[in-house]
Amino acid sequence: MSVVSLLQQMHDSEFGTALRESLYMFPLIEGIHLIGLALSVGLIIVTDLRLIGGFLKEVPVADVLKQLRPWLLAGFVITFVTGILLLWAEGPRMWAIPVFPIKLVLIVLAGLNAIWFEYKYGRTVHDWGAHVHFPKGAKLAGWVSLVSWSAVVVCGRLIPYLEATQH
């Protein structure tokens, strides 16, 4: 099954139609998707900036990663669940906007980068985090995360903008 036909099926389903036609649910879900960003992308940018060395320098990097993790993960759950609901309701229209597939690719890139960072540096953060200079790979992961998540937000904001200018 192609992506387009899957999205069309979701769109035509009873659930997708109800979501799309609901006066309050759709704007509410979009609002939650937006403010969830402060928890997910906002806090991940804080950890990225700490890794790069530009923010909260006096806080041990292990503390930043550990103490913000539950909030960050909760934020990502909120952002992903609301994002999937929005896609359920408006999938085919989203897919037709060129920045949407780019946004998805960037999310996958950012996700793979996070997994790679966890695997390579996550368990040993107490060792390398105590040094003044962090491993180059850890800093690179911070940069990749910062740039890719920022680009995800840019693409995300452009979706309604391009949608409005196309119609």
Place this chain on the structure above:
Amino acid sequence: MSTESLFKELQNSSLSQSIGQLDSITGAFAQLFHIAGFLLILTAVLLVNLRLIGLGLNKQTIPNLAKATKPLVIYGLVLLLFSGLFTFLPSATLYYPNPAFWLKIYLFVFALIIQFTLYRKVTSVEAPNRILAGLTAVLSITLWFGVAFAGRAIGFLN
């Protein structure tokens, strides 16, 4: 002068007219700066408020965290104000009848007042009264998130 005619005057000013004549790419950039400013403020406020209720970066003192995040709030506010005015001025009369716009403005003003009074006072001491700290955190988060939520609602009601 009524508020409505003030909005008309604003929209007809030469500055608003010149902004209105810029191409749509400039408009898109204004939107992007607006969301960047919003993310900076919300993240900074969230970090400090989580600490106020004892659930964030707990090894940091509250004044230290407030000081470290202050530039984010200031840069965020500057970005928000400029990009917001840039979007608002050429279409002021379009925003006038929109209830979400007014809700956003009221919440924003209230959030600013709390930010530079109660929030500033509570975050200036290492061990503020726990109840006051909790109340400040809830109020601050609710107001700033409310501003963003009302902001998103503007587009749905326009």
